[in-house]
Amino acid sequence: MQEMLYPTSFLKSMGLGKVCALITDGRFSGGTSGLSIGHVSPEAASGGSIGLIEDGDLIAIDIPNRGIQLQVSDAELAARREAQEARGDKAWTPKNRERQVSFALRAYASLATTPTKVRCAINRNWGVNNG
Secondary structure (H helix, E strand, O other): OOEOHHHHHHHHHOOOOOOOOEEOOOEOOOOOOOOEEOOOOOOHHHOOHHHHOOOOOOEEEEOOOOEEEEOOOHHHHHHHHHHHHOOHHHOOOOOOOOOOOOHHHHHHHHHOOOHHHHHHHHHHHHOOOOO
8 A cells, every 4th residue: 555645745736735635545644735535445456346446536525524526427437437437457557557567576465455454354364343
């Protein structure tokens, strides 16, 4: 899960810190400022709806009720999901990602999971309280 300090710093440096929100499935450090919504779950890589957002989509943010709503029709979201799944092994990955991946990163990726699954494993194996 990528740390999002650079994107929030960039938005602030461009004078957008008070007019632009950052919504991500990544995490934030204590240095984050502005309207930042993180740890959106399920993650894009797990098929979460955050992976269906496209440039120009409107997103309603309701802070008092702790909600976010993608302003796209259910039919459009279904079409986008179908298009992602049609990509097979490349589904839920960036379309134009050309990079070498080290053996260590491939090994890590094969063992990594979502934060919600880790929480369950910690609770089950070490008795950490949910509360």
